[in-house]
Amino acid sequence: MFGLMVDEGIGFDEVSNFYSEVGGFEASLRIREMGNMLNDNFNILEELENLDIDEEDVEPFEIPSWTSERGGKVLVNVDSFGAVGDGVSDDTEAFRKAWDTACSTPKSVFLVPPGRSYLVNATKFKGPCADRLVVQIDGTIVAPAEPENWDPNLPRLWLDFSKLQGVAFQGNGVIDGSGRKWWASSCKKNKTNALTIESSSSIKVKGLTIQNSQQMNFVISKSDSVRIYGVQVSCPGDSPNTDGIHITGSTNVVLQDCKIGTGDDCVSIVNGSSAIKMKRIYCGPGHGVSIGSLGKDNSTAIVTKVVLDTAFLRETTNGVRIKTWQGGSGYVRGVRFENVRMEDVANPIIIDQFYCDSPKACQNQTSAVQISQIMYRNISGTTKSKEAMKFACSDTVPCSNIVLSNVNLERKDGTTAETYCNSAQGFNYGVVHPSADCLSSHDKAPILINQVESAEHIEPSKDHIVHTEL
Template sequence: MVCIQIEGTIVAPNEPTNWDPKNPRIWLAFYNISKVLFHGNGVIDGSGSKWWAASCKKNKTNPCKGAPAALTIDLSSSIRVNGLTIQNSPQMNFVIGRSDSVRVTDVKVSCPGDSPNTDGIHITESTNVVLQNCKIGTGDDCISIVNASSGIKMKNIYCGPGHGISIGSLGKNNSTGIVENIVVDNAFLRGTTNGLRIKTWQGGSGYVRSVRYQDVRMDNVSNPIIIDQFYCDSPKSCQNQTSAVEISQIMYRNITGTSRSQRAMKFACSDTVPCTHIVLNNIILQSIDGTVETYCNSAAGFGYGYIQPSAECLSSSQKDIIQEKEADILTTTRTEHIIHTEL
């Protein structure tokens, strides 16, 4: 294995006009590499403050345009990243794209909570990825997983500030999104705008399935558990459409903490492509001030053990319950190998 050691601080140019307009999304990028270890106590600093100020999300009069990611690994396999700090990226901090067998351990990602589009670790078109012992604070999703990704395992993750741990968005512009075999095992989220989120646009196709969230604690999180098939990150209202990315076999086990919003659990699913096989086990979500509730629209599943707030709005017939218990076993079988697999 080739070792690349990073020490000290690597600092990006802080003036957006200094960047090559032909490659506006790239800073430190590695392509077509295999069996490489990135390690050390070094810091990768994207100097993103001027980019953030020019973002259309900061000021709607600004044009919306892409900005560099601090670190990108693409079209690669058998990669290890250990011990690095990535901070202040103009947009996404660390992108893993079109890669297989990637293990990221003891990595820290840091951006201000109001920095736009600064996803901490973004995974796209990748398989067999492990994120372990990572601390992420940023202005967008701490971890985002998008199309054509499977076999993703996150263990011992700290998230905050940020928008939580997200699958999606998927299905934008009537596209197909496929994500499956995902595990979040032991995470702590503090002060985030979302907790465990799956977000899809109307009009998409494909599926999200076999996802397990377990042993997750939340402190002062706005939307602790949320599935949103009506996601619309657009200045204009999104058109109602009947097709949707199908969401099924989603398990939440041992989820505890406090919610800033009344709807601690929200399953906002498509009327024509409902969410199915949602399984809840030992959920305790409380309000800092007041009561909390569960919202359901076209969502089927069941809960067992202690469930607070009640999730009786999940619709299931007896036949559905039997099928969902079978799906629970299937989800367990599909994801346990991720928990115990060492890359």
């Protein structure tokens, strides 16, 4: 971890006083300004380095046997409530009845048994439920393939779990959204999401596969303390709007050891989300790992404390991205992307404050979501884009305190990669390739020093600035 320390032996006050005596008041002010900027750098780095999310054990407890009652568990098998499991018969009512029983019974297991395929229409699985409920999915749950057969009263929901506390979802089963005919009409309006967990807390999800969603695959909404472990998400790379895991209005969420391939963002984090940690994430195909979009229709959006630690992205259309619309307000603050390897990725590092996902051109507006305290560390790989790093920030609300440390991105075809900046302020530590000298803030400090040295023909000691490992 790189930082700046000011040696107590020769501080900025002493240097400033020296310049004041021999070089005038203006030089003294410039040295003080540089000292303040370096100390600010140190403070910002310290804040970002300490930015981490408590990571609890994400392993849900295992259930030892599937007898009707074993180890204190009560088995509630959907087959016992009339489910056929042939993939053709409508098993929705059997699932509803089984849920009502499991939800009201302490220490119960809602079981979708292996080796069968259950056709289930849009269903709400509501809580609150009795203590220590386990949802064990070992079979396959499939959605109706025809959009016209969808319940018009539930246009955006397929499997919706709400108002739960302390529930574990686990198993080796598959949730299949049968989305192919939905994809043919790529408009987002009235398209359903596959699995939603909302207004819930202390939730664990382990081992499930979610695939072929009509739109978003897995949504975490208005929830707290969610642990997602070993989940796989799979959709074709050309399936529109099929975000892998979408987090909205939620706090204290950990995604770990997940493999995601979609036609949209592998992970998307939007308004009202805080304390989000992603660890050991595989992404591809897809649009990368995104914060946003935020600020659409002049809305206010806030996202804070986000960490991505250890990820591999392959052949995605973006790497790590923050995207906001013009005209929004609010802020994105305290984000760290680190230990990320990319292979043939377009736009590996991108902040886009001119995002416009609209058939019409978006109107230029002066207000914007403020982006600050963003760290990119230990990021390497190859890109198909000329601009390996792009910081396209608002002219009126610039990005601030962008930190780059040990970044090495090369063009796959061997040509030179570049960095683009617009209204972006920050600084670099360690190796940064391609160069990010276009960041507008602290690269000015050495220029001020050089100007003073040239004017006064004096070389002050540089011992007061020490680069060190924190």
